[in-house]
Amino acid sequence: MPRPLLSMAALLALTATLGACASSRLEGQSRGRPGPQAALEPAVPAMPSSPVTSAPLAPPPGASAAPSDEPPPAVAVAPGTPVIAEPTYVPPPAPPVVASGRSAVVGSWTAKDATGATCRVSLSSAPALDLYKASAAGCANKDLAKVSAWDFRDGEVYLYQPGGTVTARLRQGGGGLDGALSKSGAALALAR
Numbered sequence: 001m002p003r004p005l006l007s008m009a010a011l012l013a014l015t016a017t018l019g020a021c022a023s024s025r026l027e028g029q030s031r032g033r034p035g036p037q038a039a040l041e042p043a044v045p046a047m048p049s050s051p052v053t054s055a056p057l058a059p060p061p062g063a064s065a066a067p068s069d070e071p072p073p074a075v076a077v078a079p080g081t082p083v084i085a086e087p088t089y090v091p092p093p094a095p096p097v098v099a100s101g102r103s104a105v106v107g108s109w110t111a112k113d114a115t116g117a118t119c120r121v122s123l124s125s126a127p128a129l130d131l132y133k134a135s136a137a138g139c140a141n142k143d144l145a146k147v148s149a150w151d152f153r154d155g156e157v158y159l160y161q162p163g164g165t166v167t168a169r170l171r172q173g174g175g176g177l178d179g180a181l182s183k184s185g186a187a188l189a190l191a192r
Contacts, residue, residue: 102132102152105177107192113141114186121159121190123150131160143167143183 103125111121119139126133131149139145147167149160157177159167168188170179177190 104172105152105157106132109177109190109192111136111139111144112189112191113144113181114188115140117141119144121147123157134159141181143181144188 106123106125109121109123110118112118117140119141120137121139121144122135122137124133124135128149131151134147134150136145136147139147143161144159144167146161147159148162151158151160155171157170157172157179159170161167166182168179168181170177170188170190176192179188180186181188
């Protein structure tokens with residue numbers, strides 16, 4: 001037999017023998033009889049137990065004690081003595097909520113083009129196919145006067161003419177809408 005197989009066979013035989021010894025020791029313990037190992041170990045007496053007490057911990061250094069459920073004791077003040085109330089914390093007012101998105105741009109706007117001419121543009125929430133209805137009144141710019149629909153995509157307002165031509169693209173900023181007319185590239189601003 002080759003040498004590695006012999007040592008492997010010896011190792012398997014040794015493992016099987018140790019396993020049989022361990023199982024016979026455990027069998028004896030499970031039937032109430034002490035196994036061979038139990039006879040070698042001295043019995044340890046049980047430790048006497050004493051009553052367990054508990055108390056709240058003191059607060060960590062630098063911290064005040066936790067508030068109790070009891071009301072604070074009343075302080076007697078002599079008549080005529082002014083009572084100074086402790087200052088109360090008043091949180092600062094919340095910043096104003098600035099609406100953004102499609103619902104924030106619905107309504108009437110005053111449009112001002114690069115020439116300084118103004119007119120009224122209304123953006124409605126009423127659907128018009130896959131866009132929303134819009135109208136313009138009093139616009140000197142012919143392209144702006146034809147606005148009939150609008151949409152809000154990727155943070156921009158698109159104004160459309162009939163047939164789907166984009167009249168202008170605008171972004172929200174400073175309480176209004178700023179952008180340019182598509183055909184000429186001239187600046188366009190809408191303000192409330």
